[in-house]
Amino acid sequence: QVYLAESGGGLVQPGGSLRLSCAASGFFDYYTIGWFRQAPGKEREGVSCISSSGRSIYYADSVKGRFTVSRDNDKNTMYLQMDSLKPEDTAVYYCAALGGNHVCSADVLWEYAGQGTQVTVSS
Numbered sequence: 001q002v003y004l005a006e007s008g009g010g011l012v013q014p015g016g017s018l019r020l021s022c023a024a025s026g027f028f029d030y031y032t033i034g035w036f037r038q039a040p041g042k043e044r045e046g047v048s049c050i051s052s053s054g055r056s057i058y059y060a061d062s063v064k065g066r067f068t069v070s071r072d073n074d075k076n077t078m079y080l081q082m083d084s085l086k087p088e089d090t091a092v093y094y095c096a097a098l099g100g101n102h103v104c105s106a107d108v109l110w111e112y113a114g115q116g117t118q119v120t121v122s123s
Contacts, residue, residue: 002026002112004095009117012085018119020080022095028076032102034058034110035069035080037091037119047093048080049104058104063089085121092116 008020022033034049048069049058059067068081078095096110 002028002031002097004097004112004114006093006095006114006117009093009119011120011122013123014085014087014121016085016121017081017083018085020082020093020095020117020119022078022080022114024076024078024095024097028071029073031097031099032056032104032108033071033078033095033097034104034108035078035093035095036110036113037089037093038116039091042091045091046106046108049108050078051104052101056102056104058106060106082119085119087121090119090121092118 003025005023012018032051035047037047038044047060050069050071066084071078094113094116096113098111
């Protein structure tokens with residue numbers, strides 16, 4: 001069992017940056033972790049993923065080159081650095097976890113997810 005809590009969302013202008021954090025309990029090192037987002041009227045989108053070993057990393061094409069995922073196992077925390085934000089990045093962002101070391105992709109079947117944090121990109 002792992003408990004996840006996101007923070008760092010907010011309102012930012014187009015072109016700006018935000019860093020989301022995901023604090024986790026449990027045996028953090030054991031989990032493949034990632035982010036997905038949900039915008040009103042749109043399907044859920046897998047944004048990023050990093051395996052427990054750190055060797056497999058995935059980014060959606062829509063964020064590649066702008067977002068960077070990282071994990072700090074000593075702090076039981078995952079980060080999503082979001083740069084060059086666009087209005088279409090507006091969504092609720094969720095961190096998620098799956099037990100074990102997995103190859104990351106858009107289709108990871110997450111076991112656990114946090115409550116989400118709102119990101120709004122608008123001028």
